[in-house]
Every structure is written in structure tokens, then in C-alpha cells.
Amino acid sequence: MNKRLHNVGLLTAVAIGFTALFVHAEPVDEKLVIDGELEMTTRAASPEGHPLPEVMSGWHYRTPETRAMEADSFQNPGMLGIEQGEAIWNTVEGSEGKSCASCHDDAAVSMKGVGAAYPKWDADSGKPINIEGRIDKCRVENMGAEAYKFDKGGQKPLTAYIKHQSFGMPVSVDLSQGEMQSWWDKGKETYYLRTGQLNLSCASCHEQNNGKYIRADHLSQGNVNGFPTYRLKQNNLISLHNRFRGCIRDTRAEFPGAFSDTLMGLEVYTTWRGTGLSVETPAVRQ
Amino acid sequence: MASKPRVKVPKSASAGDIISIKSLVSHTMESGQRKDKEGNVIPRMIINKFECQFNGATVFSCDIDAAVAANPFLEFKARVNESGTFKFMWTDDDGTVIEAEKKIEVS
Numbered sequence: 334m335n336k337r338l339h340n341v342g343l344l345t346a347v348a349i350g351f352t353a354l355f356v357h358a359e360p361v362d363e364k365l366v367i368d369g370e371l372e373m374t375t376r377a378a379s380p381e382g383h384p385l386p387e388v389m390s391g392w393h394y395r396t397p398e399t400r401a402m403e404a405d406s407f408q409n410p411g412m413l414g415i416e417q418g419e420a421i422w423n424t425v426e427g428s429e430g431k432s433c434a435s436c437h438d439d440a441a442v443s444m445k446g447v448g449a450a451y452p453k454w455d456a457d458s459g460k461p462i463n464i465e466g467r468i469d470k471c472r473v474e475n476m477g478a479e480a481y482k483f484d485k486g487g488q489k490p491l492t493a494y495i496k497h498q499s500f501g502m503p504v505s506v507d508l509s510q511g512e513m514q515s516w517w518d519k520g521k522e523t524y525y526l527r528t529g530q531l532n533l534s535c536a537s538c539h540e541q542n543n544g545k546y547i548r549a550d551h552l553s554q555g556n557v558n559g560f561p562t563y564r565l566k567q568n569n570l571i572s573l574h575n576r577f578r579g580c581i582r583d584t585r586a587e588f589p590g591a592f593s594d595t596l597m598g599l600e601v602y603t604t605w606r607g608t609g610l611s612v613e614t615p616a617v618r619q
Numbered sequence: 620m621a622s623k624p625r626v627k628v629p630k631s632a633s634a635g636d637i638i639s640i641k642s643l644v645s646h647t648m649e650s651g652q653r654k655d656k657e658g659n660v661i662p663r664m665i666i667n668k669f670e671c672q673f674n675g676a677t678v679f680s681c682d683i684d685a686a687v688a689a690n691p692f693l694e695f696k697a698r699v700n701e702s703g704t705f706k707f708m709w710t711d712d713d714g715t716v717i718e719a720e721k722k723i724e725v726s
Contacts, residue, residue, distance in 0.1 A: 407627050410690040413645045416623075568648075568689035 359544050360393035360553070361400075365613075368406050371501050377609030384540055390610050391553035394544070395619060399565065403617040411493065411563030411615025414570040418494025421487040427478030433491075436475065440498050448496030449504050449612050452601050454511030461516050461601050464492045465572070466592065483591040489570045493561040496614035504558050504607050513601060520602025523595055529586030535603075550619070555580075556607035557600070559616020566619060573600060626707050628721040634700050636725075640671065640679075643692045644709050644717060650685040666717075668710040669693060674703040699725050 365373040375390035392400060402408050422433045422440055437443040448464060455462035455470075462470070465488055469480035481488035508514050524535045538547060539555030546552070560573040574591040577599060581588040589595040624644040632638050644666065651663025663685060670680040678697045697705075702725045709717040 407625065407641050407643065408692055408694075410643065410692070413625070413643070413690060416625075565688070 360389060363393070363400070365390070365392050365400070365404060367404055367501075373501055373611040373613060374503060375610065375613075377503070380605065380608040383606065383608075384536075385554065388556065388607055388609055389554050390556055390558060390607075390613065390616075391618060392559070392613065392616065394551045394553040395617075399617055399619060403613070409563065409615060409617055410568075411561075411570060411617060414490045414493050414561070414563070414615060415497050418487070418490035418492075418497070421491045422494060427472065427476035429475065429477040431476045433471070440495065444495050444498035446499050446502055448499035448614065449502040450499075450507065452506065452597070452604060454507075454513050456511060459512075460594070461513060461597050463573075463592075463597070463600055464495055465574075468492065468495070484572055484575055489561050489572050492572065493570055493615050496561070496612060499612040500614065501611045503609050504604060504612060506601065506604050506608070508601075508605065516598045516601045517605060519594070519598035520600070523599045524602055528581065529584030531584045533584040535580070535599075554606070555603065556610055557603045558607045558610040559613035559618070561614060562616040562618050564618050570615060624707065624709065624717055624719045626705070626719050626721050628705055628723055631724040631726065632699050634725050635698065637696050637698050638723075639694065639696055640705065641692070641694045642669075642671075642707055642719075643690060645690055646709070646711075648685075648687055648689045648691065652685065664712050666691060666709045667712055668708075670708045670710075671695070671697075672706045672708075673697065673699070674701070678705075699723060701725050 365375045367373060373390075373392075375392050377388045379385055379388050392403060395403075402410075406412055419440070425432045425435070433440070451467070452461040452463045453467075455466070457470075465481070468488070468491055472478040473480050506513070508517055527534045527537070535555060538552050543552045543554045557573055560576065561570040562576075563569070564571045572591075574596055577596050578588045578591065624642065626643075627641040629638050646666050647664065648666065649661055649664040651660065651665075653661045655661055665685055665687070666683050668680070668682055669691075671678050679695045681693070683691060691709075702723060705721045705723065707719045707721075711717065
């Protein structure tokens with residue numbers, strides 16, 4: 334009898350041990366160095382008004398294997414997308430007989446720093462514009478080509494290729510342009526709005542519970558500095574707006590359309606939340 | 620499948636060195652277990668064999684099965700005694716062979 338009780342006690346202790354292990358798994362304290370050469374900023378001091386004491390890249394929250402995959406630019410499968418993007422950059426499309434390169438020449442020069450500074454204010458539409466939007470604008474106005482459908486055609490690889498030209502540069506959005514500040518406010522409202530049958534806001538997980546597990550998933554701060562990001566789950570590059578929608582879907586809410594005003598506001602706000610982190614595109618995540 | 624395979628071999632080495640070789644090929648690796656929206660099985664389409672040759676002799680080969688993820692990455696080591704060319708071959712289920720080559724100078 335005593336022995337049985339003892340066993341039950343032991344099992345309980347083991348169970349509690351496991352629970353403690355999973356619930357309190359903190360992000361790792363390591364440095365992300367790409368190919369042993371380029372040191373990335375994956376922790377940064379928070380910008381003024383940020384609710385968290387420190388901004389941290391999602392890289393810190395991943396398994397050792399996934400972290401190693403991102404640290405080796407050869408092994409990173411997202412780089413296949415970058416190569417595709419480069420090919421698209423040099424491909425002539427549309428009625429004007431132009432490619433991206435016809436005007437912008439070498440992306441390594443012309444697009445350096447661009448990805449770190451987007452989304453920007455677009456006076457023509459009176460809204461913020463992201464890289465995907467800027468590509469479409471160029472395709473329609475200058476190339477005589479059709480705008481990409483969401484996540485289709487070359488949208489993901491080309492966006493990733495352009496963002497990759499800012500690899501290692503710190504994320505910095507300029508909220509003083511146009512009405513960016515009011516879109517930041519809208520985005521903040523979305524971020525803190527509880528939604529769906531599970532009644533979760535972005536903040537419920539990524540602000541109040543980052544570092545903990547939600548079932549098998551280790552919650553990060555939800556920074557967007559690595560998008561488009563290679564997700565092992567989908568074996569593919571995943572765009573930011575796809576991820577927004579997936580996350581909102583998981584709260585069992587109706588999710589807004591890609592590039593809708595709601596999600597553009599959220600992009601402005603979440604990008605700002607990752608201020609100072611290196612652009613990691615293409616990051617590797619679970 | 621659109622992009623070229625990526626292989627990484629050191630440009631030079633000393634005779635007798637053990638070098639590390641990395642390879643990554645873009646491939647969907649459709650397992651044959653999934654169904655499309657209409658419920659039809661999506662036919663299997665994977666890389667089923669990988670082989671690496673050095674100056675015509677096989678140094679590493681393996682069979683690959685359906686459980687391997689998309690864009691298979693393989694890393695292995697080889698000892699080099701002379702200059703030559705590594706040839707990499709990925710065999711697809713449909714019979715096509717994706718090929719790549721890398722030269723190495725051995726002193």
C-alpha cells in the first residue's frame with residue numbers, strides 16, 4: 334500500500350516536473366551569427382512606449398535544430414525562395430518590356446535598406462504601403478503587368494528577395510510620414526482587441542505569455558522581422574499577411590482579408606514592435 | 620523544381636583531407652499520402668535516390684523515402700586525395716535526374 338502510494342506520488346512529481354518544464358521554457362540566451370560571419374541583432378532595447386522591456390526575435394524561441402538551420406545560409410531552405418526572387422527580378426514581364434532590373438538595376442544596391450524601412454506612407458492611396466503593395470504598384474504603373482494575386486505568382490519570392498537586401502539591418506519604420514501614426518493607432522487597437530470564440534487578442538499570447546507553451550507551440554513575441562519566413566510546417570515561404578490570418582483564424586474568429594485596412598494597420602504596428610531587430614528574411618521557423 | 624540545386628564543396632583542400640559536402644535541392648517531395656480537395660490521392664512525386672560521385676566513382680549514395688521533407692538537405696563527409704570533380708545526382712520518381720557538378724583543387 335505504501336509502495337503504491339509512493340509510486341503515485343512519484344508519478345505526480347514527474348508530471349509536475351514536465352508541466353513546469355513546458356510552461357516555463359524561456360527563450361534561449363544565444364547569439365545568431367549567420368555562416369559564422371554576420372552577427373544579427375536578435376535582442377534590442379524597446380522603442381519608447383513599447384510594453385515589453387526588451388524586443389526579442391522569434392529565433393530565440395525555436396529548437397536548436399531550427400536555430401542552426403537559420404544560422405547556415407546554405408542550409409536555410411528559404412534561400413531557395415531568394416534565388417527564385419532574384420530570377421523574377423531579372424525577368425521581363427508586362428506590355429512595357431521591362432523587368433524590375435530594367436529600372437532598379439542591381440537590387441543589392443538599389444534595394445539595400447528598403448525592406449528594413451517598410452511599410453511606408455503612400456500618398457497616392459492615402460494608406461500605408463508594404464513591399465507587396467509597392468511591387469504591385471510598380472508592375473501596374475511602370476511594367477504594364479498585372480498585380481499579383483495574394484501569395485500567388487512571384488509575390489512571396491520577390492518580396493523575400495527585396496527584403497533580403499536589408500539582411501542584418503535594423504527594422505525602423507518612420508511613423509512621421511503622412512498619417513502613419515493614425516494607422517499605428519489602428520494597428521494597436523487591433524493588437525489588443527480580443528476576438529474569436531477563444532476570446533484572444535494578439536497580446537494575450539505574444540505580450541502576456543511569450544516564452545510559455547500553448548500546447549506544443551512555444552510562444553514568441555510575434556515580431557515580424559523575418560518575414561516572408563520559411564515555415565517548416567508548411568515547407569514553404571510564408572507571407573506576413575498569411576501568418577496574420579492564420580493566427581487570427583486560430584482564435585476561431587473571422588479573419589480579415591490580406592492587405593485589408595485592418596491588417597495593414599497591424600503590419601505598421603507589429604513592425605514597429607520589432608524596432609531595432611535585424612531583418613532576418615528569410616527566417617526559419619517551426 | 621524551378622531553381623537549380625545548391626551544393627557546397629570547398630574550392631581547395633590538401634590531399635587526404637576529410638571535407639564536408641552540403642547539398643540542397645528544391646523539390647516538393649509529394650508523399651503520395653495526401654488527397655486534393657476532391658478527395659483524389661495526389662500521386663507520389665519524390666526524389667527517391669541521391670548519389671554523389673568523385674571522378675566517376677561513387678562516394679556517397681542513399682535511397683530517400685516519402686517521409687523526407689520538401690527541399691531535402693543532405694550533408695556528408697568525404698576524403699579527397701586528388702583534384703577532380705564531384706558530381707551530384709538526384710533521381711525523381713518520374714525518372715528525371717537533376718544534376719550538379721563542383722570542382723575541387725587538391726594540393
